[in-house]
Amino acid sequence: MEGGPEMIKRVKGALIGVAYGDAFGMPAEMWPPEKIREKFGKIEKFLPGHPENSISAGLKRGEVTDDTINTILVIEMLAENQGRVDAKLFIQKLKKWIKESSKSQAVVGPSTAKAIELLEKGVPMEETGKMGVTNGAAMKILPIGLKAGITDGGIEEERLIKEVVKLCMPTHYTSPAISAAVAIAAGGAIAVHGERNIGNIYEYMKKMAEKGRHYGNSTGEPSITARMEMGKYFADNFSVAEALKNIYNYIGTGISSTESIPAAAALFYLAKGNPLLCAEYAANIGGDTDTIGAMACGISGAYSSDGSFGQDIISMLESVNEISFDALTDLLMQ
Template sequence: MTPESRLVDRIAGGLYGVAYGDAMGMPGELWSRRKLLDHFGWIDEFLPGPDGHFVVDGFVAGQVTDDTQQTEVLARAIVDADGRVDADLYAQRLVEWADRIGASEGNFLGPSSARALQGIRDGKSLAETGASGDTNGAAMRIVPVGLVVSMSDGVDRLVEQVVEACRPTHYTDVAISGACLVAGAVSAGIDASSSVDIIEPALAAAAQGATIGNTVMGASVVRRAELGVDIARRNTDDNEFLQELYDVVGATVATTEAAPAALAIAVYASGDPARCARLAANLGGDTDTIGAMATGICGAFAGLGAIPADDLALLRSVNELTFDELAPQLATYR
C-alpha cells in the first residue's frame, strides 16, 4: 500500500468508523445501562430501533443517526472550503441539512444544536448561536477535522480548526475541549503505530481547547479522560470495564462524560473498530454518539480494511453515504 492509498484508507476508516459506531449504538440510544442490558442482553450485531423508542422507533438495522449525517455535512463543508473549516459556510450547511430532512422536529437533534440552528435561521450571529452549547454535538461530528489536520503541524492548527467548527453551535470551553480531545485522537491515530499513542496528543489538544470559548460549568474533560484511560488500562473484563466507565466517568450527552468515555473505549479496544463499536453499544447512555466518536477514532487508526466486510456492506446498503467520494478529497488536504 502506497503512503497515499494508506492515507485514504485511514480517512475512509475514520468516516465509516463514525457510521459504524453510530449504527451499532443506535438501538440503545439514551437508555440507562441497566435498561439496555435488561432489554438486549449484549448487542453484538446491527439491530433495529426498538418499538416505541422516543428517538429511533422505526429505524432499521444498520441505520445511522444525525451523528453520522452531521459528520458528513462537516466533511463536505471542509472540501468546499478548500480544506479548512469556514464557520459561516458550515452553519449554513447545517441548517440546510436540518431543514431538508426535518431534523428540527421531534427528538432528532441534541439540545444545543437544536437551539443554535433555530438561532441561525432567525438571523442571529454565530457569537450568539453557539454561546451556551455545552453538550456533545460538536465532539460527535468533529472527526473530519482530525482527519485533515495532522498533529505534525502542531496542536495550534488543530485547535484552531476545531474552534471554527464549534462556533455555530458549541462555542464554550467545555464543548471545545471535548471536540479537541476527539479530533486530537483521530489526527494522532492516522499516524500512530499503537493505539496508546493517541492518548497524549488527545489530552494536549483538549487542554488547549479548554482555554477557549465562553466559560460554562463543567468538569475537566482532560481529567475525566485521564480517569477513563486509567479505567481502560486496569480492566480486562468487558462488562466490568463498561460498568466502571458508566458509573465513574458517565455516558450522558454532557461533553465532559461522552468525549472522555469515547477515548477510554477506543483505548480499551486497542484501536479495533469492530470491538470498539460493540463495546460502545453496550455501555448505556448516549451509545450512538459515544460509539460514533470512539469508532471514528479506531477507524482512523486501523483503516477501512479493519471494518468487517459484512458490516461495511450493510452500512453502505442501508444508508446513502458519500464517504467513498469524500475520503480521497479530504486526503489531498492533509
C-alpha cells in the same frame, strides 16, 4: 492529494468507523444499561431501532443518525472551502438537512437546536453558541482532525485547534465543548498520521484537550483531561465489564461533553483501537450510545484502517444510508 495508500486506507477506516459505531449504537440510544439488557440481552450486531425507544424507533438496521450525517456535512463544507472551516457554510448545510430530513427532529441535540433558533432570530453567530456544552461539536469534528493528520509533515496543532474553534462557534462555543472536540479531532489526526502506540494516541488527546479548554465561554464544567485520566485508570486496572460499569457510573455517558467524550476516549483505549469491539462496548454501555460509538469507532477506524471492516459491513452501511466511503474519502483528501 497528500498521503500515500496507507493513509488513504486509514482515512476511509475512520469514516467507516463513524458510521459503524453510530449505527451499532443507534437502537439503544439514551437507555441505561439495565434496560439495554432487558430489551436486547447484549447488542452484538446491527439491529433496527427499538419500537419503545423514542429516538431510534423506525430506524432501519444499519441506519446512521445525525452523528454521521453531520460528519458528512463537515466533509462537504471542507471540500467546498479549500479544506478550511467556514461555519456559515456548515450552518447553511445543517439547516437544509434539518428542513428536509424527517428524522432530524428526533436526533438534533439541544445545543444545536437552541443555536439554530437564535440564529433564525438574528442573533450574531459569535453569541449563539455560548451555552452549548453538549457533544454536538465533538460528534462531527473528526474530518477536521483527519485533514490535519494527512499532511506529509507534522500535525499543525495550533491550526487544528483554530479550525475546531471556528466550527464550534455557532453552536458550541464553550470551554468544555471545544476541549472535547479538540480531543476527538486530535485522536483522529495522530491516528491517521500513523501513530501505532495506543497509549501515545491517548496522551496526545489529553494534551490537546487541555490546550482546547482555554478557548470559548467558560461554563464551570469538569475537566475533560481529568476525566480522560480517570477513564484510562479504569481501563488499566479493572476487567472489561468492571471498567465499562465504572465509566458509566463515574464519568458518565450522557450528552454532556464532559461525559461522552472522556467515555468515548476510554472505550477507544479499552478496545485497543479495534473498531468492531469498540462498537460493542459503546452500544451496551448505556447513555448516548450512538454518539459515543461514532467518536470512539471513528478514531479506532483511523488507527486500524478500512481493512478492519468486512466488505459485507461496508456494503450494507453504504446501501442503507446511500453513501460511498470511497467518495467521501476522496472528497476529504482532495
